[in-house]
Amino acid sequence: MAAAVDAVREAFGELRAGNFVLPAREVFGDGAVLVMSAYHSPTRTAVVKTIGIALDQVPAIRATVVWTGAGEQLVADGTSITTLRTGAVVGVATDLLAAADATRLTVIGTGAQSADQVRAVLAVRRIAEVTLVGRDAGKAAALARALSEEFPEVKFGSGTDIDAGVGDAEVICCATSSSTPLFRADALPERVHVNAIGAFRPTMSELPRDLLASASLVVVDQEEAALEESGEVIDAVESGALPRTSLLALGDALADPPTPSGRTVFKSVGLGPQDWAIAKLLAES
Structure with missing residues (x-):
């Protein structure tokens, strides 16, 4: 996870520098199938990920990643890459925005993404206590036991x-x-950092409007993607609760780190450069 966090952090720097060609995500069947891609100009390498989503099944997300370089190609399980890169970007944002001495983490949700959310935060903060919250008490307890080992x-x-x-x-x-x-x-609490990675459609929302309105910083992986795919960001901006100019792209925040205070938010819908970063690690290993 530590290597994944570093790789994703570097990828957002490359994105800010304009080194990625990043087509819009293709959405088919009302979100049942997604296709994401990214091309890294300096290395002339590309990644394409196809994703099938069925929220009523386990696992809810099934994906395949293809990474292509000069004379080489890697095909990998996109489901594992998705949880790893999503955790990694949360690690990047938490390292940037959470209190340096934070020791208490709460994860809401016990699905496929949750374990890598824990691993990522533990990679960047000396967390002493983790609380896992889910609708199914047995599932939450089982995840807690597994992670405690x-x-x-x-x-x-x-x-x-x-x-x-x-x-x-x-x-x-x-x-x-x-x-x-x-x-x-x-x-x-008055001082807390909140990451939200579960909602990826305009009809989905994990965060209350008044949190986005009152947060000292609202960081997104990319402004355009958030305004197209994040239900909570779309709602807050369209309602006037959150000025669009208040959104801060992660790459910009990394280049000029802010001074966090009060409540801070990171909202991610996922970008191709994250998949590219993890696939590149695999290709080079």
């Missing part, structure tokens, strides 16, 4: 009460397919 130095807990889970958190990761906000802004 991987990270025996960390205290893991689980439950179904979201408000209780976020009440004293210093870092929060939202990894659900919710169509309505998961919590109220007034349930959060």
Whole structure:
């Protein structure tokens, strides 16, 4: 995960520098199938990912990644790459925006993305306590047990009460397919960093409008993608609660790091350069 975080951080620098050709994501069948691609001009390498999504199945996301370079090609399981690169970008954002001494993490959601959300935050912060919150108490407890074996130095807990889970958190990761906000802004501490990666359609939303309106920083992976695909960002901007000019692209934030205070938010819908970064690591290993 640490290598993935570094690779994704570098990829966002390359994106800001204009070194990627990044076509818009193709969406078919009302979001049942997605196709993402990215071409890195300096290395003349490209990645293409096809994704099938069925939220009523396990796993909900099945994908294949093809990475192509000069005279070489790699085909890999896109499902694993997606969870890894999504975790990695959360690691990048958490390292940038969360309190340096943060020790308490809450993850909302217990699906395929959740474990790599935990791994990513633990890669950039000395987290002592992790709370896993999900609708299914048994599933949340099972994930906590599995992760406690991987990270025996960390205290893991689980439950179904979201408000209780976020009440004293210093870092929060939202990894659900919710169509309505998961919590109220007034349930959060005054100083907290919130990552949201689960909602990837305009009809989906994990964050309340008033959190985006009151946050000191709202960072997105890319402004254009967020305004096209993030339900919570679209709602906040169209309602006037969040000025579009307040959105800060991750690449810009990395180039000129802000001074975080109060509540901060990172919203990701996922970009091709993230897949490219992980596939490149695989190709070079």
